[in-house]
Amino acid sequence: MTDLLIRNLRPLGASATDMLIRDGRIAELASGINASGVPVEEAGGAIAIPGLVEAHTHLDKTVMGMEWYENAVGTDLRAMIDNERRARRQLGLDPARQSMRHALALVGNGTTHIRSHVDVDIVNGLSVLEGVLDTREALRGIVEIEIVAFPQSGLMIRPGTLELLDQAMVAGADLVGGLDPCGIDRDPKGHLDAIFGLADKHGRGIDIHLHEPGEMGAFSLELILERTAVLGMKGQVAISHAFCLGMPDWTRVEGLLSELAEQDVAILTTGAPSREVPAVKRVLGVGLRMGAGCDGVLDTWNPWNRPDMLDRARIVAQKNNMRADADLALVLAVCSTGGAAVMGVAGHGLEPGCNADLALIPGRTLAEAVATGGPVLMTVKGGRVTGRDGKPLREVS
Ligand SMILES: [Zn+2]
Incomplete structure (x- = not known):
């Protein structure tokens, strides 16, 4: 592990101080630290x-x-899924190379931890997963990558997928994924029994994509809650998107949120501008863990997303009508410690004893940093400088 002295940084925008890192952990925060033989960085x-x-x-x-992907698909979810499966081959999309590019771009932009869903389907088998596993291994010590085995093409409608998900868990995936049990699979009981059964078998958590809106999504969510309780999986389930929690019927949403809190089910949001999304303050208000993500970046789905969580904090704030300085700081916390809490990362903070995983960002206050964006000045992982001025230090292959 690594020793480092960073001079003149302001933790969360507070007064300037020095930070001494020993063996990859924050050892001391004080002004004028003397540590002979330790490399020094000036944070300015x-x-x-x-x-x-x-x-x-x-x-x-x-x-x-790669070449610009010309998207002519439209917005129907099933059409986008089928299109991507075809495009993956036509474009020669190499999962190892592309995941490396994507992960390193995130590192340059201040990221120290990533949770990625990875497609598992009967056309590509485990080949996509294997590529991302290679990247995870190659980037150990630079960024931590958690992998969700994701049945992007559906589960019950594509026999053989469940067996592949099972193999994916053995091959190194960390969590079991799922996708719209009603909307895609048309079999909510079958889908959820399958993925919860798999998670139970492997002793792993679940992170399920739930795009289903309104009452349909609420129904799926209740089935997820039932299974979480019956299998004793409190605290091990996350719901990505959870658009149904953005429906206007607040009394219905309030009831769902309190049930989610009872089972400690985490919520992950992208603040999708095109959809109704869970309200950050309401989710946090009932004590739920909440993180955020950019979703896919520059792919057959999303031409506009960027691999940049500072940018994402701004988007989530904008979508939630959060304007006050304290609110912008809150959204930024969702994008750092919030996500870490969902991923179960211990010691993610700036206090002595925490992991020396941090980002130095420009701005006089946290709110200004979110409003104006990067580039992130420096990324540090375990005391090692991994990015400068919005760029990763490791070469992209
Ligand atoms: Zn997604």
């Missing part, structure tokens, strides 16, 4: 925040560094 009064956490993305999908 930059704000320090705990490392940004990209808690919902798809490292296997980006076309970053």
Whole structure:
């Protein structure tokens, strides 16, 4: 592990101080620290925040560094799924190379932890997962990558997928994924029994994509809650998107939120501008863990997303009508410590004893940093400088 002395940084925008890192952990915060033989970085009064956490993305999908992908698909979810499966082959999308590009771009932008869903389907088998596993291994010590085995093409409608998900868990995936049990699979009981059964078998958590809106999503969510309780999986389930929690019927949403809180089910948001999304303050208000992510970046789905959690904090704030300085700081916390709490990362903070995983960002206050964006000045992982001025230090292959 690594020793480092960072001079003149401002933790969360507070007064300037020095930070001494020993063996990859924050050892001391004080002015004028003397530590002979330890490498020194000058922060120049930059704000320090705990490392940004990209808690919902798809490292296997980006076309970053390739030709521009001309999208002519439209917005129907099933059509987009089928299109991507075809395009993956036509474009020659190499999951190892592309996930490396995507992950390193995030590192340059202050990210220290990533949760990525990775496609598992009967056309590509485990080949996509294997590529992302290679990237995870290659980037150990630079960024921590958690992998969700994701049945993007559906589960019950594509026999053989469940067996592949089972193999994916053995091959190194960390969590079991799922996708719209009603909307895609048309079999909510079958879908949820399958993924909860798999999670139970492997002793792993679940992170399920739930795009289903309104009452349909609420129905799926209740089935998720039932299974979480029956299997004793409190605290091990996350719901990505959860658009149904953005429906206007507040009394209905309030009831769902309190049930989610009872089972400690985490919520992951992208603040999708095109959809109704869970309200950040309401989710946090009932004590739920909440993280955020950019979702797929520059892929067959999302031409506009960027691998940048500081940018995402701004988008989530905008979508939630959060304007006050304290609210912008709150959204930034969702994008760092919030995501870490969802991923179960211990010691993600700026206090002595915490992991030395942090980002130095420009701005006089946290609110200004969110409003104006980067580039992130420095990314530090375990005391090692991994990015400068919005760029990763490791070469992209
Ligand atoms: Zn997603």
